[in-house]
Amino acid sequence: MINPHLLQCKRSYLFFEIEQRVSSFRQKHPSANLINLGIGDIALPLAPSIKDAIQNAVLQMSQEEGKKGYGPGCGYRFLREAIVDTEYKKYDIDYKEIFISDGINSDICHASDLFNKDLTVLIADPVYPLYKMTAAIDGFKNVVSFDGITLLPPEEKGELIYLCSPSNPVGVSLSREDLTKWVQYAKKHKAIILYDGAYADFIQDSEKPKSIYEIPGAKEVAIEMRSFSKSAGFTGLRCGYSVVPKELVVDGIEINRLWELRQETKTNGVSYPIQKGAEASLSGQGLMETRAQIKEYQASGAIIRTFLEKQGETFLGGLDCPYIFWKVNKPSWDFFDELLEKANIIAIPGSGFGQGGEQYMRLSTFCTQTQAQEAIQRLCALK
């Protein structure tokens, strides 16, 4: 009676496994002062303008004239329009092409509902493990890996492509040239790209495209997913969105229509005050506050990168993305345990992102500069 694909997942989910090991370490060493360079989670408090907006929204809901019941399954227009104004007007994207959700995780999982399970799915290795997990649970039978380090299209034909750039865990962002190769690849194979742009706001190189829609023709092949989690400190608040252009037509069917149908059917939308908070993060004041947070994380990244460079270590990323993928030349779970026990640092073993990540560690730069300084001192002592 049980879905056999779910059974195969067992208890192997990466972040869950890390939580278990860390929790067991904490029980043994309750006074240890851990530095978390593991899961990419906020290290700074919520920006004041977001807090104010959420407080005002619930105050409004508690008053007769401001009460709010079920919201639109696809999100409130005020937020969809704010996203267009801030990010997508330049690509001529309309608010009806923006779908609000409680995060990219959900959108990645929900996208499966739209497609036939006999499609050939392309997933990088190493990559954020959810893609492979959800493709398996949802019953996609043909899953093909491509090189997650170079992040270039493979020779084989793929039909549904999970593409993450700036990439998790490798920490690099595709160049305009390489992203163009993906759009051409998708056109050639009539494939759809699910473009996970969770870290777009971290790109520092102005030559790198922040959106896949900077590439001509991308609207005909790509759904772009974005989140307030990393850009505006929303990991604990839960809000993200998918851009589904009307130009994206498969077998004569507008994917935008199907996405809307799926959302209107299967969800009751995202919490109203949270959407008001997300809107506030895109206001002038909100952007000022959240960009200052991103700058802090980037400065922490620079501290760690500079240290690794000076030590002659090999690594990728950390410039256009808050992750550094460090070649440690050891089995990565062994190195995880070593880092945790000897340096009290939590990082993520590269093999957790697939075989291609073995002998790497992912360091998150979601930490304060003070924490980054402390981390490199501990790494120094470790040598």
Added chain:
Amino acid sequence: MINPHLLQCKRSYLFFEIEQRVSSFRQKHPSANLINLGIGDIALPLAPSIKDAIQNAVLQMSQEEGKKGYGPGCGYRFLREAIVDTEYKKYDIDYKEIFISDGINSDICHASDLFNKDLTVLIADPVYPLYKMTAAIDGFKNVVSFDGITLLPPEEKGELIYLCSPSNPVGVSLSREDLTKWVQYAKKHKAIILYDGAYADFIQDSEKPKSIYEIPGAKEVAIEMRSFSKSAGFTGLRCGYSVVPKELVVDGIEINRLWELRQETKTNGVSYPIQKGAEASLSGQGLMETRAQIKEYQASGAIIRTFLEKQGETFLGGLDCPYIFWKVNKPSWDFFDELLEKANIIAIPGSGFGQGGEQYMRLSTFCTQTQAQEAIQRLCALK
């Protein structure tokens, strides 16, 4: 490339269709004062203690010592425990058997992930249309209807049962005797019951079971789903939960373990401030406030029921559930248009819940007593 089951859904989703018709009516009659007895949505503002809790939670998140990132995929322990303390201690249910979500809608859809798509699914007719929609989209091939008016188990064997009591749209709650028949049926056929108890807090008859776990043996066959939407005015805030007892074992596998795995894999949990709001709704003060809201809706229901009785109309429900299922003896979409145009009342055509609901209208009693009085005056004039 497209999921053929999703294509079949087309634009037929009930609430969406109603929205379209109402929106078109509003454009033609912008000054019409509509009374909404349609979608079961809040008519009262958010309770003060819930507002306070959410405001405090985001204030906390905006401070260094209170910041909150990713929460547990299965929900915060404080909320899981508050639910046990308020509702489930008497059934010896543990907090690890409670899974927080953004609403029953999501849990209904996500439950599909656990099961093989060749199971025989039992769905009432008439019933809340999501069950049938999600079973179709998710690829269940064998869907069998049972009588949604009597809500009794059919002769045929079913393996996965969507059971809603107090029932939407019929508005009645299963008696202990009838619910016992379902538990026995499930045991006999080794079936699983997905028990949607969204309206449990509206039961006025103290003899009716509020939880399926009042029936001996139910823990071995039933997942119970509950929501803060109707009980605490959370339709715009989004929070609910599923109870998955450890005793529920299928093919030797604990469903509780699978549910946890699914949630830890596919979700990042529910917004922290919303979970704090839900917790507050279960505090002494919160329960006092939200129970007063329920009493108001029940009083509105009594006004409408009394009116229909006096008019000699035939109807079901409205006592243990905020819905009245009114036998109108006309095609129900025709009656919908008539009610909207002549009485400016929004109700839901029974046929939207399945063929078994044809010639019925569902009236929601989620309105103030003032609105209920106004509604019966308009209904009177209609005759």
